[in-house]
Amino acid sequence: MKAVEQSQTAILPTKYGTFNIQAFKDDLGKEHLAIFTDNLPEAPIVRVHSECLTGDALGSLKCDCGEQLHAAMELIAKEGGMIIYHRQEGRNIGLLNKVNAYALQDKGFDTVAANHQLGFQADERTYEIVEFILEHFGIKKLRLLTNNPKKIESLKNIEIIERIPLQIASNPHNEGYLQTKKEQMGHLL
Numbered sequence: 001m002k003a004v005e006q007s008q009t010a011i012l013p014t015k016y017g018t019f020n021i022q023a024f025k026d027d028l029g030k031e032h033l034a035i036f037t038d039n040l041p042e043a044p045i046v047r048v049h050s051e052c053l054t055g056d057a058l059g060s061l062k063c064d065c066g067e068q069l070h071a072a073m074e075l076i077a078k079e080g081g082m083i084i085y086h087r088q089e090g091r092n093i094g095l096l097n098k099v100n101a102y103a104l105q106d107k108g109f110d111t112v113a114a115n116h117q118l119g120f121q122a123d124e125r126t127y128e129i130v131e132f133i134l135e136h137f138g139i140k141k142l143r144l145l146t147n148n149p150k151k152i153e154s155l156k157n158i159e160i161i162e163r164i165p166l167q168i169a170s171n172p173h174n175e176g177y178l179q180t181k182k183e184q185m186g187h188l189l
């Protein structure tokens, strides 16, 4: 998958520091973002952040996404690097299906079982557009900010020289979610 369209680069001041921002539209019409600091080193810190509207924008406590995003922005503003905001909501089942999965979780299903019940795999994400964006910036090696070893495996054409953990303290609403990630999805938590 290649970006079919890309924006100019603009300046994005944030409460964590000033970034540059560039948008990339993929061939499905999804618009992704690269948010990055000036003067990227040869092996920058990179966070591939999967869209989670409920966590990122609404402060949902059902997951750790919002806090992970803000912790990543804070670290990258200080150390330099890039956040790729990957618009594959709900591990790529989309927002509507994710809310249906949440409704099943209200009935006792865990995150994996809820996806299966809806006819999806636990994780439907793909990373071609992420690789395209990294290639666009000439990034061949990087230090990945993640707890998910599958994300490292999925970035096949990129050399990941280090994994930097991105752990957030749990709360009573996301304990089960984090437990499922650790036990069923192989997350290093």
Ligand SMILES: Nc1nc2c(ncn2[C@@H]2O[C@H](COP(=O)(O)OP(=O)(O)OP(=O)(O)O)[C@@H](O)[C@H]2O)c(=O)[nH]1
Residues within 6 Å of the ligand: 048, 049, 050, 051, 052, 053, 063, 064, 065, 068, 088, 089, 090, 091, 092, 093, 098, 101, 102, 111, 115, 145, 146, 147, 148, 151, 166, 181, 187
């Ligand atoms: N289908 C589904 N997706 C969810 C659920 N909770 C969060 N997500 C999505 O999961 C994605 C984040 O994936 P996670 O498994 O939390 O973490 P990760 O990105 O694989 O790993 P890290 O790099 O360590 O954060 C986002 O796209 C969220 O919208 C859920 O209950 N069901």
Ligand SMILES: [Zn+2]
Residues within 6 Å of the ligand: 052, 054, 055, 056, 062, 063, 064, 065, 066
């Ligand atoms: Zn989330």
